[in-house]
Amino acid sequence: MCIVKVALMITCLGDIFRPEVGVATVRLLRRLGVQVEFPDGQTCCGQPFFNSGYPKLAQDVARHTIDVFERAAVDAVVVPSGSCAAMVKVEYPELFHEDAAWHKRATDLATRTHELSDFLVNVLGREDVGANYRGKVTYHYACHLRALGLKDEAVRLIRAIRGIEYVPLDGLEDCCGFGGSFAVRFPEISGAIVNDKAQAIMRTGADVVVTTDAGCLMNIAGRLHRLGSGVRAMHLVELLQT
Amino acid sequence: MTTYAQHEHTDFTGASLQALETPALQAALSRLGVTLAAGNRAAWGALPGSDELRERARQIKDETLARLDVLLVEVEQAVERAGGHVYWACNAADARELVLRIARERGVRMVVKSKSMTSEEIHLNPALEEAGIEVVETDFGEYIAQAAKHRPSHLVAPIIHMTVDQVAEILSSHLGQKLPPDAGTLAKAARVALREKFRTADMGITGANFVVAETGTICIISNEGNARLTCTTPPIHVAIAGIEKVIPKLADLPIFLKLLARAATGQKMSVYSSLITGARREGSRELAVGSSEKGDNDESPATLLPTAYSLLPELDGPKEFHLILLDNGRTEILGSSYRESLYCIRCGACLNACPVYRKVGGHAYGGVYAGPIGAVLTPLYDGLKDYPLLPHASSLCGACQTACPLKIAIPHMLVHLREDMHREPEHFEAENLIYGLWKLGLRSLRLYRIGTWLTTRLLGGRAGGWFKSLPGPFSGWTHARDFPAPAQRSFRDLWTELKNERQDGDS
Numbered sequence: 001m002c003i004v005k006v007a008l009m010i011t012c013l014g015d016i017f018r019p020e021v022g023v024a025t026v027r028l029l030r031r032l033g034v035q036v037e038f039p040d041g042q043t044c045c046g047q048p049f050f051n052s053g054y055p056k057l058a059q060d061v062a063r064h065t066i067d068v069f070e071r072a073a074v075d076a077v078v079v080p081s082g083s084c085a086a087m088v089k090v091e092y093p094e095l096f097h098e099d100a101a102w103h104k105r106a107t108d109l110a111t112r113t114h115e116l117s118d119f120l121v122n123v124l125g126r127e128d129v130g131a132n133y134r135g136k137v138t139y140h141y142a143c144h145l146r147a148l149g150l151k152d153e154a155v156r157l158i159r160a161i162r163g164i165e166y167v168p169l170d171g172l173e174d175c176c177g178f179g180g181s182f183a184v185r186f187p188e189i190s191g192a193i194v195n196d197k198a199q200a201i202m203r204t205g206a207d208v209v210v211t212t213d214a215g216c217l218m219n220i221a222g223r224l225h226r227l228g229s230g231v232r233a234m235h236l237v238e239l240l241q242t
Numbered sequence: 243m244t245t246y247a248q249h250e251h252t253d254f255t256g257a258s259l260q261a262l263e264t265p266a267l268q269a270a271l272s273r274l275g276v277t278l279a280a281g282n283r284a285a286w287g288a289l290p291g292s293d294e295l296r297e298r299a300r301q302i303k304d305e306t307l308a309r310l311d312v313l314l315v316e317v318e319q320a321v322e323r324a325g326g327h328v329y330w331a332c333n334a335a336d337a338r339e340l341v342l343r344i345a346r347e348r349g350v351r352m353v354v355k356s357k358s359m360t361s362e363e364i365h366l367n368p369a370l371e372e373a374g375i376e377v378v379e380t381d382f383g384e385y386i387a388q389a390a391k392h393r394p395s396h397l398v399a400p401i402i403h404m405t406v407d408q409v410a411e412i413l414s415s416h417l418g419q420k421l422p423p424d425a426g427t428l429a430k431a432a433r434v435a436l437r438e439k440f441r442t443a444d445m446g447i448t449g450a451n452f453v454v455a456e457t458g459t460i461c462i463i464s465n466e467g468n469a470r471l472t473c474t475t476p477p478i479h480v481a482i483a484g485i486e487k488v489i490p491k492l493a494d495l496p497i498f499l500k501l502l503a504r505a506a507t508g509q510k511m512s513v514y515s516s517l518i519t520g521a522r523r524e525g526s527r528e529l530a531v532g533s534s535e536k537g538d539n540d541e542s543p544a545t546l547l548p549t550a551y552s553l554l555p556e557l558d559g560p561k562e563f564h565l566i567l568l569d570n571g572r573t574e575i576l577g578s579s580y581r582e583s584l585y586c587i588r589c590g591a592c593l594n595a596c597p598v599y600r601k602v603g604g605h606a607y608g609g610v611y612a613g614p615i616g617a618v619l620t621p622l623y624d625g626l627k628d629y630p631l632l633p634h635a636s637s638l639c640g641a642c643q644t645a646c647p648l649k650i651a652i653p654h655m656l657v658h659l660r661e662d663m664h665r666e667p668e669h670f671e672a673e674n675l676i677y678g679l680w681k682l683g684l685r686s687l688r689l690y691r692i693g694t695w696l697t698t699r700l701l702g703g704r705a706g707g708w709f710k711s712l713p714g715p716f717s718g719w720t721h722a723r724d725f726p727a728p729a730q731r732s733f734r735d736l737w738t739e740l741k742n743e744r745q746d747g748d749s
Contacts, residue, residue: 010733012684016697017726019733026740038737043684049677051638053660057681064685143639171275175597179637186255186598186635187718192262193597193637195722196272222723225708 005035007072009065009079009088009113012044013214021214024241025080025116031241032124036078041068047087050095052181059095059102066092066105076123077113080237082144082213085115090147115145116237117153117212128160131240136165138206139236140197140220141173142213154212154236161239167204171196176211178219191223198223201231210236246605247392247403254631257606266405271600278399279594281508282645289504299501300648302494303585307576313455313488314567320458324520326563334364337568341366341447341480342373344564348478350375350444354436356462356469357381358449359397359588360482360568362610363623366447378439380468385432389416395604395612397590398506403603436468446472446560450483451587452498453565456491457519460565463502465513473518479560481518484568486584498587501647505589521563523556571623579658583618585648592642592652598635607632614642614652618659626663633659694732702730 006029010022026036046061065088069077079085092106120126139158145151158166177183177193197220201209209224209231211217221233246257261267286292306313318328331337345353353375355361367388370377379388383400387393390412394400401409410423413431421431448469450460460481462469473479489495495517503509575584593599593613604612608629609620617632626633633656636642642652664674683689708724711717719725 015733016694016728019729019731019736022733023736023740027743030743038733038741040734040737041687043687043690046684049681051657051660052673052677053633053657053662053664054677054681055661057677060681061684143637143641146640146644173641174275175637175639175641177597177637179639182634182637183719184715185631186258187721188262189258189598189601189635190637191718191722192601218726219723222708222719222725225724226722 004033005037005074006076006078006119007037007039007069007074009042009045009069009077009081009084010038011079011081011084011214013218014080017218018214018235021080021235021237024235024237025078028129028237028241029078032120032126032129034124037072037074039068039072041071045084045087047083047091048180050087050091055095058091062092062095062106063102066102066109069109070105075112076119077109078116078119079113080116080212080235081215082115082142082148082150083215085113085118086144086147088113115148115150115212117145117157118148118150120240121153121156127156129157129240131161131242132163133161133239133242134163135208136167136204136206137161137208137210137239138167138169138201138204139172140169140176140201140209140211140216142211142216143173143175144213146173154210157236157240158210161242167206169204169209170200176216176219178215180215183219190219194219194223198227198229202227202229206231208232208234208239210234210239212236246608247390247395250393250610251608252628254606254608254629254635257608258602258635261602261606266408267403267603268601270402270405271603274402274594274600278507278590279645282505282591282594285504285508285510289500292504295497295500296647296649299497300585302489302497303648306488306490307486307581307584310485310488310576313490314485316455317453317458317488317565317567320454320456321520321563321565322458324458324563325523326458326520326565329564329566331364331566331568331570333570334568337364337482337566337570338366338369340566341482342369344478344480345370345375345445346373348444348562350478352376352378352439352443353445353447354378354380354439354443354472354476355384355447356449356464356472357384357394357400358447358482359394359610360449360484361447362394363484363570364482364568366482378436378443380436380439380472381464382429382432382466382468385436386412389413393605393610396593397588397612399590403605440471440475443476445478445480446474446476447480447482448473450481450487450565451502452489452495453483453487453567454490454492454495455488459492459517459519461495461499462516462518463499463512463514464516465507465509467514470514470516473516474559477560478562478564479518479521480564480566482566482568484570485572486586502587502589505587505591505645505647518559518563520556522559522561575622580618580622580655582648582650583615583622583655585650586615586619587648589647591645591647592650595641595645597637597639597641602635607635614656615646615650618652618655621659626659627666630663630666633657633663691734694734697728698730698732698735701728703727 029036046058050058089110096102096106176197177190183190321328329340367377379385396402406423414421451463452461503512596614599613607616611619621629638653704727711720
């Protein structure tokens with residue numbers, strides 16, 4: 001295997017709200033023979049600033065992130081979040097299109113950065129990661145996977161779990177309505193969209209819904225909990241590390 | 243209750259709340275995902291090489307815009323050679339005045355119209371009515387919208403917001419006969435009423451889906467045949483087209499026809515594709531076939547046609563053809579970071595794919611153009627100041643760009659508009675401050691650590707893991723959802739132990 005050492009980009013939401021996702025990522029990668037570092041200086045990728053129309057602030061945060069992960073001197077950076085991965089891979093180079101030196105550094109990091117399912121399937125070449133799970137599972141396609149050009153990587157990983165029953169979700173690729181500041185600015189619209197998502201999830205009869213983004217998880221789990229549904233919302237990696 | 247449907251407005255929030263509370267509208271909109279949007283996706287899937295086709299269309303648009311000035315002059319010359327007249331309208335008022343002048347000079351009393359978003363953009367109908375001219379919309383949906391005094395709420399399905407019961411009620415009252423809520427019967431009743439209008443109209447007004455520079459041909463797409471009747475039955479035909487509708491050659495047209503039909507309705511081909519070149523020509527006249535390029539570069543079907551065809555007279559159709567080319571802010575967009583918005587062929591695919599449109603419907607957006615592309619176009623055409631919320635009315639999920647036949651980077655343009663808005667000093671000053679302070683917290687590792695530590699220690703695991711209500715600006719979140727309490731220990735904390743765990747790889 002060429003890639004022996006990776007750095008985990010935990011993401012700000014993951015750090016505070018779902019640290020168990022980070023823990024599962026580290027353990028899974030180690031189980032697959034990958035050495036994992038956690039560069040302690042990391043904070044946030046800057047996506048909230050970029051999406052809200054503050055490219056200068058986003059650049060400032062991006063410079064910090066680029067700097068931190070350059071120092072880590074690893075083969076790849078793995079992110080258990082499609083939206084943060086898309087920020088680094090798609091938007092970082094674009095953010096510095098007028099600054100040749102930073103553009104190069106941004107592009108270097110972008111090339112080495114992978115969303116987790118992308119890393120497992122397309123870099124490590126693993127679909128079966130040795131997981132076992134007895135139960136009925138459905139899956140929500142997080143929108144930023146689209147920006148990364150990822151299609152069914154997560155589904156392939158799920159299907160390879162031993163003992164699992166995978167039930168496809170109606171409107172699999174429909175947004176859950178999170179959208180960061182969108183959910184705060186238009187809570188009623190966002191709430192109506194996530195309600196559709198939660199209803200579709202409950203219709204599958206699954207006991208677990210997995211996805212690949214902390215934002216979607218927070219949103220979907222919040223609605224399911226409000227509805228008193230027993231469906232557990234988990235990050236894909238938590239299922240892979242069972 | 244119906245004012246948002248009837249009048250343009252700038253109250254996105256109020257209108258969207260009203261939409262969310264209208265069950266019939268919600269039912270209609272929720273079907274979009276499995277009807278038009280699904281048809282659109284299936285049509286791409288069934289078309290071999292669809293991606294190459296879309297890329298080719300983007301390339302044609304890009305090249306067209308790069309020499310739009312030259313191509314527009316070509317349009318003018320070609321239309322005039324074919325016996326038509328061309329007018330230039332800087333803005334909506336100019337365009338309205340041009341139509342009114344043509345109508346007045348010829349004593350027009352009644353106009354039939356086929357569906358045209360450009361005519362909506364210039365608010366043509368009220369102007370004509372004010373001048374004492376009767377206007378009849380002939381697209382079935384637009385006919386109903388006109389009878390109900392509603393604005394169209396979708397680019398290609400203008401009354402998507404209505405139920406069949408509502409339509410029956412509107413048409414019963416409009417036609418003065420009791421009609422049942424049955425789509426076929428309603429369409430027949432409208433058709434009977436419309437035939438008489440087509441027969442007696444003094445002028446037909448259409449938009450143009452495409453304007454071919456080399457031949458001066460306009461192409462109008464429809465599924466009902468009303469566009470063809472509108473532009474052939476009355477003695478005068480006026481077409482209004484945004485200047486971005488130009489394509490260089492007739493050979494480019496099939497590419498766009500393939501894309502438009504699939505993107506709009508999932509059809510392989512729309513039922514009627516009308517190509518109109520000039521007006522009736524009693525005597526023979528040479529057709530305008532890109533005279534400047536004749537000879538060397540002759541791949542276009544028009545130039546391959548037998549010369550005899552190009553000399554044929556045109557014995558029927560309107561006596562006069564007038565083409566109004568509308569700028570209305572487009573040349574300004576041409577040189578800006580919103581240039582790609584001029585690629586739009588008004589197919590509505592982005593509306594069908596958009597989770598927000600599918601909740602709030604077209605009237606919520608306030609302007610003429612709705613949905614994701616409307617959230618870009620309305621602030622660009624009518625001013626960001628009046629529509630500060632539209633660029634934010636998106637979760638940036640990217641479904642619009644995926645559905646768009648031209649792959650227009652709508653999410654990026656929305657983000658750009660958000661950026662532009664911060665330059666308007668009166669807007670969002672508090673927000674600028676919040677984001678500025680937040681950024682400081684992320685640039686200083688010490689502050690970030692303190693923040694994380696405080697959040698997890700003070701709020702970690704509180705309220706049984708779920709907050710039922712949040713304060714201040716976040717209170718909206720908890721109307722529909724619970725909010726997870728932060729973890730008691732952040733990943734950063736956990737890492738101190740995790741980093742020493744044994745590496746027990748299996749490969």
